[in-house]
Amino acid sequence: MPEHTVRRPGRLQRQAQALMLLAILLSMFLVGYVDARKEITLVVDGKPRTVRTLRSTVGTLLEQQGIELEWEDLVEPSVDTKLERKMTVNVRRAVPVTLVVGGTAMEVKTAQPTVGKTLEFWGVTVDNKDRVDPEVDTPVTSGQKITVVKVEEKETKTNVKVPYTVQRRQDGNLELGQTRVVQKGEEGLAERLLHQILEDGKMVHEEIVSEEILQEPVTEIVAVGTMGTISRGGTEYRYSRAIDAVATAYCPTDVGGNRTAIGLKPKRGIVAVDPRVIPLGTKVYVENYGPALAADTGGSIKGNRVDIFVDSHQEAVSWGRRRVRVYVLK
Structure with missing residues (x-):
């Protein structure tokens, strides 16, 4: 019977097989890499752009894109939100504004979209009677002045002096131009209920709601001389x-x-x-x-x-x- 000889692969053949396997693995990795990247719409101060990332959260995406945040900046959704495909991430940079609350001014920054949201962000409570200028739904702009006038209405009681009246009586027994106090006047006392309106702690309006006389004033009576003298x-x-x-x-x-x-x-x-x-x-x-x-x-x-x-x-x-x-x- 004739003898058969089995040939083993040569060195070059083994190298080729290894390269082919490596290429297959690399292509599989690249396909997986491309498939793993997420397409995100990143909007910074109203300017959108599309980015692709393997990062898992909004915060790490912003780090990847070199976007540094100040604590007043606004990010929607929040930085710890997990990224999802086709997600939109909005970054609004804070701008300087002046808040005047109760007469006190302070320079702050805000990324909030409206005056009302800015006041909430900075912990400013606005009551129904307070005045806000500009109005709370006004969009915020850089350098804007936001004024909150704190309005307070209250009723208070107070005691006030009631002035006395002066009654002048002609007296022919007194020389013309002379006077004499017949009865001394005395001030009375009254309790008043006042309705007051204060703006930033300052009184701007006050009216008397009611008044009760506690002590009647005493009229002062003055005798006025009518007797003149001429010499002829x-x-x-x-x-x-x-x-x-x-x-x-x-x-x-x-x-x-x-x-x-x-x-x-x-x-x-x-x-x-x-x-x-x-x-x-x-x-x-x-x-x-x-x-x-x-x-x-x-x-x-x-x-x-x-x-x-x-x-x-x-x-x-x-x-x-x-x-x-x-x-x-x-």
């Missing part, structure tokens, strides 16, 4: 008031010798008056004429007008009509 020809005359009037002169014959309204004969020292201004029977002193008695009236004498009687027609003509001061004597 060495004689002093006391008067209660002075009137600026227009005086017309007549002699008794000009009126036919008729008696006056109170039955006296007209002569020097008799004057006609308006009784509503100077009552009949009142003693007066007419400047540049002398003492007289208001004893007559006249149809043309209205208001601050007087007629004086003189001794002659010539004297009446000489006097004519002039302005004088009439003192009402006591």
Whole structure:
């Protein structure tokens, strides 16, 4: 029988087989690598781009992409969220804003989308009565000023002094211009219920809701002197008031010798008056004429007008009509 010889693979053949196996394994690895990578949409400050990664969480993806975060920055979803295929990751960088709360200003950063969210982020509580400028749904912009005016309404009770009134009474026994306190005034006391509105701790409005008098005030009574004094020809005359009037002169014959309204004969020292201004029977002193008695009236004498009687027609003509001061004597 013929003999058969079995040949063993040569060195080159073994190397080729090893290379082929390595290529198969490498291709399988590459297929698995490509298949394991996740496609993610990364949006930074509104600018989107597509990235592929083997990282497992949002935080490690951002590290891979060289994105450093400040604690105020906003990442959605959060950094510890597991990545999934076709996921969108949003990064909003914080911008500087000025918060003015209760009158106190502070410079902060925020990545929150609206004024309201920014206030929540910084722990600012806004009550229904508080005022926010701009409004809470306003988008946040860099350099923006956000003002919160804290408004407080409250009711409070307080005791207040009630001022007394002053009553002035004419007193003919006192010299003109002098005064005398007849009854001293005293302040009263009242309890008030107040409704107050405060803005940033400062009062901006206050109104009285109710008031209860606890102690009535005492009216002050002051006597006012009406007795004046003039000196004419060495004689002093006391008067209660002075009137600026227009005086017309007549002699008794000009009126036919008729008696006056109170039955006296007209002569020097008799004057006609308006009784509503100077009552009949009142003693007066007419400047540049002398003492007289208001004893007559006249149809043309209205208001601050007087007629004086003189001794002659010539004297009446000489006097004519002039302005004088009439003192009402006591």
